[in-house]
Amino acid sequence: MVDIVVTGYGIKAPGILDKCSFLNVLENGICTQSILKSENPAQGDLVAGVIDEDFLELNKRSYARHPRAVRMAIAAAIDASEMANIDYFKSQRVAVIMGTSAGAVLEIEQYSAAAFNLKTFPIHGVSLVDSHTFSNSVAEALGLRGTAFTITTGCTASLDAILIAKQLLEAGSVDACIVGGADVPLGQWTINGFKKIRALSTATAIENAGVPFSKDHKGFVLSEGAGVIVLERRQSAQARNQKIYGKIERVISRNEGQKLLRSDATGKHMLEVFQETAGNTKPSYVNSQALGMELNDQIESYILKETFGSEVPITSIKGMIGHTFGAMGVMQVISSLLSMEYGIIPPTIKTKGKGFEHMPIVYEPTYQAVSSVLITAHGSSGNNACLLVTNK
Structure with a gap:
Protein backbone atom coordinates (compact mmCIF):
# COMPACT_ATOMS: atom_id res chain seq x y z
CA MET A 1 0.00 0.00 0.00
CA VAL A 2 1.19 3.51 -0.77
CA ASP A 3 1.49 6.14 1.95
CA ILE A 4 -1.08 8.95 1.84
CA VAL A 5 0.28 12.15 3.35
CA VAL A 6 -0.88 15.66 4.20
CA THR A 7 0.98 18.45 2.40
CA GLY A 8 -1.24 21.43 3.16
CA TYR A 9 -4.16 22.62 5.26
CA GLY A 10 -6.43 25.57 5.89
CA ILE A 11 -8.84 26.36 8.71
CA LYS A 12 -11.53 28.93 9.47
CA ALA A 13 -13.00 28.76 12.96
CA PRO A 14 -14.09 31.15 15.73
CA GLY A 15 -11.06 33.31 16.49
CA ILE A 16 -8.99 31.24 14.05
CA LEU A 17 -8.17 32.10 10.45
CA ASP A 18 -4.81 30.42 9.91
CA LYS A 19 -2.17 28.06 11.28
CA CYS A 20 -0.65 30.58 13.69
CA SER A 21 -3.93 31.62 15.30
CA PHE A 22 -5.04 27.98 15.66
CA LEU A 23 -1.73 27.05 17.28
CA ASN A 24 -2.09 29.96 19.70
CA VAL A 25 -5.58 28.79 20.74
CA LEU A 26 -4.39 25.20 21.21
CA GLU A 27 -1.22 26.11 23.11
CA ASN A 28 -2.94 28.47 25.50
CA GLY A 29 -6.30 26.74 25.91
CA ILE A 30 -8.25 29.77 24.71
CA CYS A 31 -12.03 29.62 24.49
CA THR A 32 -13.07 31.47 21.32
CA GLN A 33 -16.81 31.12 21.84
CA SER A 34 -19.14 34.10 22.30
CA ILE A 35 -22.77 34.99 23.01
CA LEU A 36 -25.07 34.73 20.01
CA LYS A 37 -27.80 37.30 20.48
CA SER A 38 -31.29 36.07 19.63
CA GLU A 39 -33.58 38.19 17.47
CA ASN A 40 -36.50 36.66 19.37
CA PRO A 41 -36.36 37.57 23.09
CA ALA A 42 -38.50 34.54 23.91
CA GLN A 43 -35.77 32.24 22.55
CA GLY A 44 -32.98 33.71 24.67
CA ASP A 45 -29.32 34.21 23.86
CA LEU A 46 -27.01 31.28 23.21
CA VAL A 47 -23.34 30.45 23.64
CA ALA A 48 -21.96 29.67 20.17
CA GLY A 49 -18.84 29.64 18.05
CA VAL A 50 -19.12 32.61 15.67
CA ILE A 51 -16.66 33.72 12.99
CA ASP A 52 -16.60 37.49 12.47
CA GLU A 53 -15.40 37.47 8.85
CA ASP A 54 -17.93 37.24 5.98
CA PHE A 55 -15.64 35.84 3.21
CA LEU A 56 -17.68 37.68 0.57
CA GLU A 57 -14.58 38.42 -1.50
CA LEU A 58 -11.80 35.90 -1.97
CA ASN A 59 -8.83 36.33 -4.31
CA LYS A 60 -10.47 39.54 -5.60
CA ARG A 61 -13.62 37.65 -6.64
CA SER A 62 -17.12 38.09 -5.22
CA TYR A 63 -18.86 35.06 -3.72
CA ALA A 64 -21.87 36.96 -2.39
CA ARG A 65 -24.37 34.47 -3.85
CA HIS A 66 -22.66 31.46 -2.34
CA PRO A 67 -23.88 30.08 1.02
CA ARG A 68 -21.74 31.20 3.95
CA ALA A 69 -20.53 27.65 4.60
CA VAL A 70 -19.39 27.34 0.98
CA ARG A 71 -17.53 30.66 1.20
CA MET A 72 -15.69 29.41 4.28
CA ALA A 73 -14.87 26.14 2.53
CA ILE A 74 -13.39 28.05 -0.42
CA ALA A 75 -11.35 30.27 1.89
CA ALA A 76 -9.91 27.25 3.75
CA ALA A 77 -9.28 25.41 0.47
CA ILE A 78 -7.35 28.37 -0.97
CA ASP A 79 -5.04 28.36 2.07
CA ALA A 80 -4.57 24.58 1.91
CA SER A 81 -3.87 24.53 -1.83
CA GLU A 82 -1.32 27.35 -1.56
CA MET A 83 0.48 25.58 1.29
CA ALA A 84 0.60 22.36 -0.77
CA ASN A 85 1.49 24.09 -4.08
CA ILE A 86 -1.41 22.29 -5.72
CA ASP A 87 -0.70 23.93 -9.09
CA TYR A 88 1.98 21.27 -9.58
CA PHE A 89 -0.74 18.76 -10.52
CA LYS A 90 -2.85 18.58 -13.67
CA SER A 91 -6.27 20.04 -12.83
CA GLN A 92 -8.17 16.94 -13.98
CA ARG A 93 -6.09 14.76 -11.65
CA VAL A 94 -7.08 16.61 -8.46
CA ALA A 95 -10.25 15.55 -6.65
CA VAL A 96 -12.37 17.75 -4.39
CA ILE A 97 -14.29 15.98 -1.63
CA MET A 98 -16.17 18.14 0.87
CA GLY A 99 -18.27 17.09 3.83
CA THR A 100 -21.17 18.92 5.42
CA SER A 101 -24.03 18.28 7.81
CA ALA A 102 -26.21 21.39 7.83
CA GLY A 103 -25.43 22.43 4.26
CA ALA A 104 -26.94 25.80 3.37
CA VAL A 105 -29.67 25.58 6.02
CA LEU A 106 -28.94 29.15 7.15
CA GLU A 107 -29.71 30.62 3.71
CA ILE A 108 -32.66 28.30 3.12
CA GLU A 109 -34.14 29.54 6.38
CA GLN A 110 -33.51 33.17 5.40
CA TYR A 111 -35.14 32.79 1.99
CA SER A 112 -37.99 30.51 3.08
CA ALA A 113 -40.67 33.21 2.81
CA ALA A 114 -39.45 34.25 -0.64
CA ALA A 115 -39.69 30.69 -1.93
CA PHE A 116 -43.45 31.00 -2.51
CA ASN A 117 -43.18 34.05 -4.74
CA LEU A 118 -41.44 33.68 -8.10
CA LYS A 119 -40.62 37.39 -8.27
CA THR A 120 -38.80 37.45 -4.94
CA PHE A 121 -37.23 33.99 -5.23
CA PRO A 122 -33.42 34.39 -5.52
CA ILE A 123 -31.81 33.54 -8.85
CA HIS A 124 -29.34 31.29 -7.01
CA GLY A 125 -32.09 29.53 -5.04
CA VAL A 126 -31.53 26.14 -6.66
CA SER A 127 -27.87 26.06 -5.61
CA LEU A 128 -28.81 26.65 -1.98
CA VAL A 129 -30.56 23.29 -1.70
CA ASP A 130 -27.94 21.46 -3.79
CA SER A 131 -25.16 20.18 -1.54
CA HIS A 132 -22.97 19.64 -4.61
CA THR A 133 -22.46 23.42 -4.45
CA PHE A 134 -19.81 22.75 -1.77
CA SER A 135 -17.43 20.61 -3.82
CA ASN A 136 -18.25 22.22 -7.16
CA SER A 137 -17.60 25.73 -5.86
CA VAL A 138 -14.28 24.76 -4.28
CA ALA A 139 -13.22 23.09 -7.53
CA GLU A 140 -14.22 26.13 -9.59
CA ALA A 141 -12.45 28.54 -7.26
CA LEU A 142 -9.22 26.54 -7.53
CA GLY A 143 -9.52 25.87 -11.26
CA LEU A 144 -9.83 22.10 -10.80
CA ARG A 145 -11.63 19.73 -13.18
CA GLY A 146 -11.26 16.34 -11.52
CA THR A 147 -13.61 14.23 -9.43
CA ALA A 148 -15.90 16.24 -7.14
CA PHE A 149 -17.98 14.71 -4.36
CA THR A 150 -20.00 16.17 -1.48
CA ILE A 151 -20.41 13.92 1.57
CA THR A 152 -23.45 14.53 3.75
CA THR A 153 -23.05 11.99 6.55
CA GLY A 154 -23.52 14.42 9.41
CA CYS A 155 -20.85 14.93 12.06
CA THR A 156 -18.55 12.29 10.57
CA ALA A 157 -18.70 13.87 7.10
CA SER A 158 -15.17 15.25 6.87
CA LEU A 159 -13.57 12.05 8.19
CA ASP A 160 -15.69 10.14 5.67
CA ALA A 161 -14.42 12.51 2.98
CA ILE A 162 -10.83 11.75 4.02
CA LEU A 163 -11.59 8.01 3.84
CA ILE A 164 -12.82 8.31 0.25
CA ALA A 165 -9.89 10.54 -0.73
CA LYS A 166 -7.43 8.01 0.69
CA GLN A 167 -9.04 5.22 -1.31
CA LEU A 168 -8.94 7.23 -4.56
CA LEU A 169 -5.26 8.02 -4.05
CA GLU A 170 -4.37 4.43 -3.18
CA ALA A 171 -6.16 3.24 -6.32
CA GLY A 172 -4.27 5.75 -8.46
CA SER A 173 -7.49 7.35 -9.69
CA VAL A 174 -6.24 10.84 -8.80
CA ASP A 175 -2.91 12.44 -7.88
CA ALA A 176 -4.10 14.78 -5.13
CA CYS A 177 -7.24 15.51 -3.13
CA ILE A 178 -8.62 18.72 -1.66
CA VAL A 179 -10.65 17.28 1.19
CA GLY A 180 -12.46 18.62 4.24
CA GLY A 181 -15.72 19.96 5.58
CA ALA A 182 -17.68 23.12 6.33
CA ASP A 183 -20.79 23.96 8.32
CA VAL A 184 -22.69 27.05 9.49
CA PRO A 185 -25.38 25.63 11.81
CA LEU A 186 -26.32 28.86 13.59
CA GLY A 187 -29.83 29.29 12.18
CA GLN A 188 -33.02 28.95 14.19
CA TRP A 189 -33.89 25.63 12.53
CA THR A 190 -30.74 23.97 13.84
CA ILE A 191 -30.87 25.70 17.22
CA ASN A 192 -34.49 24.74 17.88
CA GLY A 193 -33.91 21.25 16.50
CA PHE A 194 -31.17 20.44 18.98
CA LYS A 195 -32.94 22.22 21.81
CA LYS A 196 -35.96 20.02 21.11
CA ILE A 197 -34.00 16.83 21.66
CA ARG A 198 -32.17 18.39 24.64
CA ALA A 199 -28.75 18.02 23.07
CA LEU A 200 -27.81 21.70 22.97
CA SER A 201 -26.36 23.51 25.96
CA THR A 202 -28.72 26.18 27.27
CA ALA A 203 -26.17 27.64 29.72
CA THR A 204 -25.82 31.38 29.30
CA ALA A 205 -22.29 31.58 30.74
CA ILE A 206 -19.58 30.66 28.25
CA GLU A 207 -17.55 28.75 30.83
CA ASN A 208 -20.54 26.49 31.60
CA ALA A 209 -21.59 25.69 28.02
CA GLY A 210 -20.37 22.72 26.00
CA VAL A 211 -18.18 21.28 28.74
CA PRO A 212 -16.51 17.99 27.75
CA PHE A 213 -16.21 15.15 30.25
CA SER A 214 -18.38 16.61 33.01
CA LYS A 215 -21.46 15.21 34.72
CA ASP A 216 -22.15 18.69 36.11
CA HIS A 217 -22.93 20.08 32.63
CA LYS A 218 -25.11 19.00 29.73
CA GLY A 219 -25.25 19.83 26.04
CA PHE A 220 -22.88 21.02 23.35
CA VAL A 221 -22.06 24.39 21.79
CA LEU A 222 -22.93 25.00 18.14
CA SER A 223 -20.12 26.47 16.09
CA GLU A 224 -19.46 27.44 12.50
CA GLY A 225 -16.24 26.53 10.77
CA ALA A 226 -14.37 24.97 7.87
CA GLY A 227 -11.27 22.84 7.55
CA VAL A 228 -9.49 21.55 4.46
CA ILE A 229 -6.40 19.38 3.98
CA VAL A 230 -4.49 18.37 0.85
CA LEU A 231 -3.68 14.68 0.47
CA GLU A 232 -1.31 13.05 -2.00
CA ARG A 233 0.93 10.02 -2.30
CA ARG A 234 4.25 10.20 -0.49
CA GLN A 235 6.15 9.60 -3.74
CA SER A 236 4.81 12.76 -5.38
CA ALA A 237 5.45 14.87 -2.27
CA GLN A 238 9.05 13.68 -2.10
CA ALA A 239 9.58 14.07 -5.85
CA ARG A 240 8.70 17.77 -5.65
CA ASN A 241 10.33 18.39 -2.25
CA GLN A 242 6.99 19.28 -0.69
CA LYS A 243 6.87 19.38 3.11
CA ILE A 244 4.91 16.50 4.65
CA TYR A 245 2.92 17.33 7.80
CA GLY A 246 1.61 13.86 8.57
CA LYS A 247 0.51 10.50 7.24
CA ILE A 248 -3.08 9.24 7.19
CA GLU A 249 -2.42 5.78 8.57
Whole structure:
Protein backbone atom coordinates (compact mmCIF):
# COMPACT_ATOMS: atom_id res chain seq x y z
CA MET A 1 0.00 0.00 0.00
CA VAL A 2 1.19 3.51 -0.77
CA ASP A 3 1.49 6.14 1.95
CA ILE A 4 -1.08 8.95 1.84
CA VAL A 5 0.28 12.15 3.35
CA VAL A 6 -0.88 15.66 4.20
CA THR A 7 0.98 18.45 2.40
CA GLY A 8 -1.24 21.43 3.16
CA TYR A 9 -4.16 22.62 5.26
CA GLY A 10 -6.43 25.57 5.89
CA ILE A 11 -8.84 26.36 8.71
CA LYS A 12 -11.53 28.93 9.47
CA ALA A 13 -13.00 28.76 12.96
CA PRO A 14 -14.09 31.15 15.73
CA GLY A 15 -11.06 33.31 16.49
CA ILE A 16 -8.99 31.24 14.05
CA LEU A 17 -8.17 32.10 10.45
CA ASP A 18 -4.81 30.42 9.91
CA LYS A 19 -2.17 28.06 11.28
CA CYS A 20 -0.65 30.58 13.69
CA SER A 21 -3.93 31.62 15.30
CA PHE A 22 -5.04 27.98 15.66
CA LEU A 23 -1.73 27.05 17.28
CA ASN A 24 -2.09 29.96 19.70
CA VAL A 25 -5.58 28.79 20.74
CA LEU A 26 -4.39 25.20 21.21
CA GLU A 27 -1.22 26.11 23.11
CA ASN A 28 -2.94 28.47 25.50
CA GLY A 29 -6.30 26.74 25.91
CA ILE A 30 -8.25 29.77 24.71
CA CYS A 31 -12.03 29.62 24.49
CA THR A 32 -13.07 31.47 21.32
CA GLN A 33 -16.81 31.12 21.84
CA SER A 34 -19.14 34.10 22.30
CA ILE A 35 -22.77 34.99 23.01
CA LEU A 36 -25.07 34.73 20.01
CA LYS A 37 -27.80 37.30 20.48
CA SER A 38 -31.29 36.07 19.63
CA GLU A 39 -33.58 38.19 17.47
CA ASN A 40 -36.50 36.66 19.37
CA PRO A 41 -36.36 37.57 23.09
CA ALA A 42 -38.50 34.54 23.91
CA GLN A 43 -35.77 32.24 22.55
CA GLY A 44 -32.98 33.71 24.67
CA ASP A 45 -29.32 34.21 23.86
CA LEU A 46 -27.01 31.28 23.21
CA VAL A 47 -23.34 30.45 23.64
CA ALA A 48 -21.96 29.67 20.17
CA GLY A 49 -18.84 29.64 18.05
CA VAL A 50 -19.12 32.61 15.67
CA ILE A 51 -16.66 33.72 12.99
CA ASP A 52 -16.60 37.49 12.47
CA GLU A 53 -15.40 37.47 8.85
CA ASP A 54 -17.93 37.24 5.98
CA PHE A 55 -15.64 35.84 3.21
CA LEU A 56 -17.68 37.68 0.57
CA GLU A 57 -14.58 38.42 -1.50
CA LEU A 58 -11.80 35.90 -1.97
CA ASN A 59 -8.83 36.33 -4.31
CA LYS A 60 -10.47 39.54 -5.60
CA ARG A 61 -13.62 37.65 -6.64
CA SER A 62 -17.12 38.09 -5.22
CA TYR A 63 -18.86 35.06 -3.72
CA ALA A 64 -21.87 36.96 -2.39
CA ARG A 65 -24.37 34.47 -3.85
CA HIS A 66 -22.66 31.46 -2.34
CA PRO A 67 -23.88 30.08 1.02
CA ARG A 68 -21.74 31.20 3.95
CA ALA A 69 -20.53 27.65 4.60
CA VAL A 70 -19.39 27.34 0.98
CA ARG A 71 -17.53 30.66 1.20
CA MET A 72 -15.69 29.41 4.28
CA ALA A 73 -14.87 26.14 2.53
CA ILE A 74 -13.39 28.05 -0.42
CA ALA A 75 -11.35 30.27 1.89
CA ALA A 76 -9.91 27.25 3.75
CA ALA A 77 -9.28 25.41 0.47
CA ILE A 78 -7.35 28.37 -0.97
CA ASP A 79 -5.04 28.36 2.07
CA ALA A 80 -4.57 24.58 1.91
CA SER A 81 -3.87 24.53 -1.83
CA GLU A 82 -1.32 27.35 -1.56
CA MET A 83 0.48 25.58 1.29
CA ALA A 84 0.60 22.36 -0.77
CA ASN A 85 1.49 24.09 -4.08
CA ILE A 86 -1.41 22.29 -5.72
CA ASP A 87 -0.70 23.93 -9.09
CA TYR A 88 1.98 21.27 -9.58
CA PHE A 89 -0.74 18.76 -10.52
CA LYS A 90 -2.85 18.58 -13.67
CA SER A 91 -6.27 20.04 -12.83
CA GLN A 92 -8.17 16.94 -13.98
CA ARG A 93 -6.09 14.76 -11.65
CA VAL A 94 -7.08 16.61 -8.46
CA ALA A 95 -10.25 15.55 -6.65
CA VAL A 96 -12.37 17.75 -4.39
CA ILE A 97 -14.29 15.98 -1.63
CA MET A 98 -16.17 18.14 0.87
CA GLY A 99 -18.27 17.09 3.83
CA THR A 100 -21.17 18.92 5.42
CA SER A 101 -24.03 18.28 7.81
CA ALA A 102 -26.21 21.39 7.83
CA GLY A 103 -25.43 22.43 4.26
CA ALA A 104 -26.94 25.80 3.37
CA VAL A 105 -29.67 25.58 6.02
CA LEU A 106 -28.94 29.15 7.15
CA GLU A 107 -29.71 30.62 3.71
CA ILE A 108 -32.66 28.30 3.12
CA GLU A 109 -34.14 29.54 6.38
CA GLN A 110 -33.51 33.17 5.40
CA TYR A 111 -35.14 32.79 1.99
CA SER A 112 -37.99 30.51 3.08
CA ALA A 113 -40.67 33.21 2.81
CA ALA A 114 -39.45 34.25 -0.64
CA ALA A 115 -39.69 30.69 -1.93
CA PHE A 116 -43.45 31.00 -2.51
CA ASN A 117 -43.18 34.05 -4.74
CA LEU A 118 -41.44 33.68 -8.10
CA LYS A 119 -40.62 37.39 -8.27
CA THR A 120 -38.80 37.45 -4.94
CA PHE A 121 -37.23 33.99 -5.23
CA PRO A 122 -33.42 34.39 -5.52
CA ILE A 123 -31.81 33.54 -8.85
CA HIS A 124 -29.34 31.29 -7.01
CA GLY A 125 -32.09 29.53 -5.04
CA VAL A 126 -31.53 26.14 -6.66
CA SER A 127 -27.87 26.06 -5.61
CA LEU A 128 -28.81 26.65 -1.98
CA VAL A 129 -30.56 23.29 -1.70
CA ASP A 130 -27.94 21.46 -3.79
CA SER A 131 -25.16 20.18 -1.54
CA HIS A 132 -22.97 19.64 -4.61
CA THR A 133 -22.46 23.42 -4.45
CA PHE A 134 -19.81 22.75 -1.77
CA SER A 135 -17.43 20.61 -3.82
CA ASN A 136 -18.25 22.22 -7.16
CA SER A 137 -17.60 25.73 -5.86
CA VAL A 138 -14.28 24.76 -4.28
CA ALA A 139 -13.22 23.09 -7.53
CA GLU A 140 -14.22 26.13 -9.59
CA ALA A 141 -12.45 28.54 -7.26
CA LEU A 142 -9.22 26.54 -7.53
CA GLY A 143 -9.52 25.87 -11.26
CA LEU A 144 -9.83 22.10 -10.80
CA ARG A 145 -11.63 19.73 -13.18
CA GLY A 146 -11.26 16.34 -11.52
CA THR A 147 -13.61 14.23 -9.43
CA ALA A 148 -15.90 16.24 -7.14
CA PHE A 149 -17.98 14.71 -4.36
CA THR A 150 -20.00 16.17 -1.48
CA ILE A 151 -20.41 13.92 1.57
CA THR A 152 -23.45 14.53 3.75
CA THR A 153 -23.05 11.99 6.55
CA GLY A 154 -23.52 14.42 9.41
CA CYS A 155 -20.85 14.93 12.06
CA THR A 156 -18.55 12.29 10.57
CA ALA A 157 -18.70 13.87 7.10
CA SER A 158 -15.17 15.25 6.87
CA LEU A 159 -13.57 12.05 8.19
CA ASP A 160 -15.69 10.14 5.67
CA ALA A 161 -14.42 12.51 2.98
CA ILE A 162 -10.83 11.75 4.02
CA LEU A 163 -11.59 8.01 3.84
CA ILE A 164 -12.82 8.31 0.25
CA ALA A 165 -9.89 10.54 -0.73
CA LYS A 166 -7.43 8.01 0.69
CA GLN A 167 -9.04 5.22 -1.31
CA LEU A 168 -8.94 7.23 -4.56
CA LEU A 169 -5.26 8.02 -4.05
CA GLU A 170 -4.37 4.43 -3.18
CA ALA A 171 -6.16 3.24 -6.32
CA GLY A 172 -4.27 5.75 -8.46
CA SER A 173 -7.49 7.35 -9.69
CA VAL A 174 -6.24 10.84 -8.80
CA ASP A 175 -2.91 12.44 -7.88
CA ALA A 176 -4.10 14.78 -5.13
CA CYS A 177 -7.24 15.51 -3.13
CA ILE A 178 -8.62 18.72 -1.66
CA VAL A 179 -10.65 17.28 1.19
CA GLY A 180 -12.46 18.62 4.24
CA GLY A 181 -15.72 19.96 5.58
CA ALA A 182 -17.68 23.12 6.33
CA ASP A 183 -20.79 23.96 8.32
CA VAL A 184 -22.69 27.05 9.49
CA PRO A 185 -25.38 25.63 11.81
CA LEU A 186 -26.32 28.86 13.59
CA GLY A 187 -29.83 29.29 12.18
CA GLN A 188 -33.02 28.95 14.19
CA TRP A 189 -33.89 25.63 12.53
CA THR A 190 -30.74 23.97 13.84
CA ILE A 191 -30.87 25.70 17.22
CA ASN A 192 -34.49 24.74 17.88
CA GLY A 193 -33.91 21.25 16.50
CA PHE A 194 -31.17 20.44 18.98
CA LYS A 195 -32.94 22.22 21.81
CA LYS A 196 -35.96 20.02 21.11
CA ILE A 197 -34.00 16.83 21.66
CA ARG A 198 -32.17 18.39 24.64
CA ALA A 199 -28.75 18.02 23.07
CA LEU A 200 -27.81 21.70 22.97
CA SER A 201 -26.36 23.51 25.96
CA THR A 202 -28.72 26.18 27.27
CA ALA A 203 -26.17 27.64 29.72
CA THR A 204 -25.82 31.38 29.30
CA ALA A 205 -22.29 31.58 30.74
CA ILE A 206 -19.58 30.66 28.25
CA GLU A 207 -17.55 28.75 30.83
CA ASN A 208 -20.54 26.49 31.60
CA ALA A 209 -21.59 25.69 28.02
CA GLY A 210 -20.37 22.72 26.00
CA VAL A 211 -18.18 21.28 28.74
CA PRO A 212 -16.51 17.99 27.75
CA PHE A 213 -16.21 15.15 30.25
CA SER A 214 -18.38 16.61 33.01
CA LYS A 215 -21.46 15.21 34.72
CA ASP A 216 -22.15 18.69 36.11
CA HIS A 217 -22.93 20.08 32.63
CA LYS A 218 -25.11 19.00 29.73
CA GLY A 219 -25.25 19.83 26.04
CA PHE A 220 -22.88 21.02 23.35
CA VAL A 221 -22.06 24.39 21.79
CA LEU A 222 -22.93 25.00 18.14
CA SER A 223 -20.12 26.47 16.09
CA GLU A 224 -19.46 27.44 12.50
CA GLY A 225 -16.24 26.53 10.77
CA ALA A 226 -14.37 24.97 7.87
CA GLY A 227 -11.27 22.84 7.55
CA VAL A 228 -9.49 21.55 4.46
CA ILE A 229 -6.40 19.38 3.98
CA VAL A 230 -4.49 18.37 0.85
CA LEU A 231 -3.68 14.68 0.47
CA GLU A 232 -1.31 13.05 -2.00
CA ARG A 233 0.93 10.02 -2.30
CA ARG A 234 4.25 10.20 -0.49
CA GLN A 235 6.15 9.60 -3.74
CA SER A 236 4.81 12.76 -5.38
CA ALA A 237 5.45 14.87 -2.27
CA GLN A 238 9.05 13.68 -2.10
CA ALA A 239 9.58 14.07 -5.85
CA ARG A 240 8.70 17.77 -5.65
CA ASN A 241 10.33 18.39 -2.25
CA GLN A 242 6.99 19.28 -0.69
CA LYS A 243 6.87 19.38 3.11
CA ILE A 244 4.91 16.50 4.65
CA TYR A 245 2.92 17.33 7.80
CA GLY A 246 1.61 13.86 8.57
CA LYS A 247 0.51 10.50 7.24
CA ILE A 248 -3.08 9.24 7.19
CA GLU A 249 -2.42 5.78 8.57
CA ARG A 250 -5.97 4.45 8.78
CA VAL A 251 -9.55 5.71 8.56
CA ILE A 252 -12.57 3.57 9.39
CA SER A 253 -16.22 4.63 9.25
CA ARG A 254 -19.28 2.50 9.93
CA ASN A 255 -22.97 2.98 10.60
CA GLU A 256 -24.81 1.10 13.34
CA GLY A 257 -28.10 0.90 11.43
CA GLN A 258 -29.98 2.72 14.20
CA LYS A 259 -33.34 4.47 14.04
CA LEU A 260 -33.61 8.19 13.43
CA LEU A 261 -31.54 10.24 15.93
CA ARG A 262 -30.59 7.11 17.87
CA SER A 263 -27.16 5.64 18.58
CA ASP A 264 -25.92 2.55 20.38
CA ALA A 265 -25.72 3.34 24.10
CA THR A 266 -23.41 0.39 24.83
CA GLY A 267 -20.60 1.85 22.74
CA LYS A 268 -19.66 -1.58 21.37
CA HIS A 269 -19.90 -0.46 17.73
CA MET A 270 -17.70 2.57 18.34
CA LEU A 271 -15.28 0.36 20.26
CA GLU A 272 -14.84 -1.91 17.23
CA VAL A 273 -14.11 1.04 14.97
CA PHE A 274 -11.75 2.59 17.54
CA GLN A 275 -9.73 -0.59 18.10
CA GLU A 276 -9.52 -1.49 14.43
CA THR A 277 -8.29 2.01 13.59
CA ALA A 278 -5.68 1.92 16.35
CA GLY A 279 -4.44 -1.51 15.29
CA ASN A 280 -1.10 -2.19 16.98
CA THR A 281 -0.40 1.53 17.50
CA LYS A 282 -0.39 3.06 20.95
CA PRO A 283 -1.03 6.72 20.07
CA SER A 284 0.54 9.68 21.84
CA TYR A 285 -2.98 10.77 22.73
CA VAL A 286 -6.63 10.61 21.66
CA ASN A 287 -8.15 13.73 20.07
CA SER A 288 -11.67 13.07 21.27
CA GLN A 289 -15.12 13.80 19.95
CA ALA A 290 -16.26 14.61 23.52
CA LEU A 291 -18.43 17.72 23.40
CA GLY A 292 -20.56 17.79 26.52
CA MET A 293 -23.29 15.29 25.58
CA GLU A 294 -23.57 12.70 28.33
CA LEU A 295 -23.95 9.57 26.15
CA ASN A 296 -21.24 10.50 23.66
CA ASP A 297 -18.74 11.42 26.36
CA GLN A 298 -19.47 8.20 28.26
CA ILE A 299 -18.81 6.21 25.09
CA GLU A 300 -15.49 8.02 24.68
CA SER A 301 -14.61 7.04 28.24
CA TYR A 302 -15.63 3.43 27.64
CA ILE A 303 -13.66 2.89 24.42
CA LEU A 304 -10.52 4.44 25.91
CA LYS A 305 -10.67 2.31 29.05
CA GLU A 306 -11.36 -0.90 27.11
CA THR A 307 -8.52 -0.27 24.67
CA PHE A 308 -5.74 1.54 26.54
CA GLY A 309 -6.85 1.68 30.16
CA SER A 310 -5.26 4.80 31.62
CA GLU A 311 -2.07 4.58 29.56
CA VAL A 312 -3.04 6.98 26.74
CA PRO A 313 -4.00 10.62 27.45
CA ILE A 314 -7.20 12.02 26.02
CA THR A 315 -8.26 15.57 25.21
CA SER A 316 -11.04 17.47 23.45
CA ILE A 317 -10.67 20.81 21.68
CA LYS A 318 -14.42 21.45 21.66
CA GLY A 319 -14.38 23.43 24.89
CA MET A 320 -12.32 25.97 22.95
CA ILE A 321 -14.08 26.22 19.58
CA GLY A 322 -17.37 24.36 20.00
CA HIS A 323 -18.76 21.68 17.68
CA THR A 324 -18.64 22.41 13.95
CA PHE A 325 -20.68 19.41 12.80
CA GLY A 326 -19.38 18.02 9.48
CA ALA A 327 -16.23 20.14 9.64
CA MET A 328 -15.15 18.94 13.08
CA GLY A 329 -13.32 15.77 12.07
CA VAL A 330 -10.91 17.51 9.71
CA MET A 331 -10.40 20.32 12.23
CA GLN A 332 -9.33 17.69 14.76
CA VAL A 333 -6.95 16.33 12.12
CA ILE A 334 -5.42 19.78 11.63
CA SER A 335 -5.04 20.29 15.38
CA SER A 336 -3.30 16.89 15.52
CA LEU A 337 -0.91 17.91 12.72
CA LEU A 338 0.01 20.98 14.77
CA SER A 339 0.50 18.73 17.83
CA MET A 340 2.99 16.58 15.95
CA GLU A 341 4.85 19.53 14.41
CA TYR A 342 5.19 21.54 17.62
CA GLY A 343 5.18 18.77 20.24
CA ILE A 344 2.11 19.75 22.23
CA ILE A 345 -1.06 18.07 23.50
CA PRO A 346 -3.79 20.75 23.73
CA PRO A 347 -5.81 20.92 26.95
CA THR A 348 -9.43 20.06 27.60
CA ILE A 349 -10.71 23.34 29.00
CA LYS A 350 -13.76 24.27 31.10
CA THR A 351 -14.03 20.88 32.79
CA LYS A 352 -12.79 19.46 36.10
CA GLY A 353 -13.67 15.94 34.95
CA LYS A 354 -16.55 15.39 37.40
CA GLY A 355 -17.66 11.78 36.88
CA PHE A 356 -14.64 11.06 34.67
CA GLU A 357 -11.96 11.08 37.37
CA HIS A 358 -10.60 7.72 36.22
CA MET A 359 -9.68 9.11 32.82
CA PRO A 360 -6.23 10.48 31.89
CA ILE A 361 -7.73 13.78 30.67
CA VAL A 362 -5.23 16.47 29.66
CA TYR A 363 -6.19 19.63 31.57
CA GLU A 364 -3.13 21.78 30.83
CA PRO A 365 -1.06 22.26 27.66
CA THR A 366 1.46 19.43 27.68
CA TYR A 367 4.73 19.69 25.75
CA GLN A 368 6.13 16.38 24.59
CA ALA A 369 6.98 14.50 21.41
CA VAL A 370 3.80 13.52 19.56
CA SER A 371 4.22 10.73 17.01
CA SER A 372 0.62 9.69 16.43
CA VAL A 373 -2.92 10.81 17.28
CA LEU A 374 -6.16 8.83 17.24
CA ILE A 375 -9.17 10.95 16.30
CA THR A 376 -12.80 10.06 17.05
CA ALA A 377 -16.13 11.26 15.66
CA HIS A 378 -19.75 10.22 16.23
CA GLY A 379 -22.85 11.12 14.26
CA SER A 380 -26.59 10.87 14.82
CA SER A 381 -28.31 7.66 13.75
CA GLY A 382 -25.16 5.71 14.58
CA ASN A 383 -22.28 6.94 12.44
CA ASN A 384 -18.90 6.13 13.98
CA ALA A 385 -15.58 7.18 12.46
CA CYS A 386 -11.96 7.12 13.61
CA LEU A 387 -8.72 8.25 12.01
CA LEU A 388 -5.11 7.56 12.92
CA VAL A 389 -2.58 10.18 11.83
CA THR A 390 1.16 9.74 12.33
CA ASN A 391 4.31 11.77 11.76
CA LYS A 392 6.08 8.96 9.88
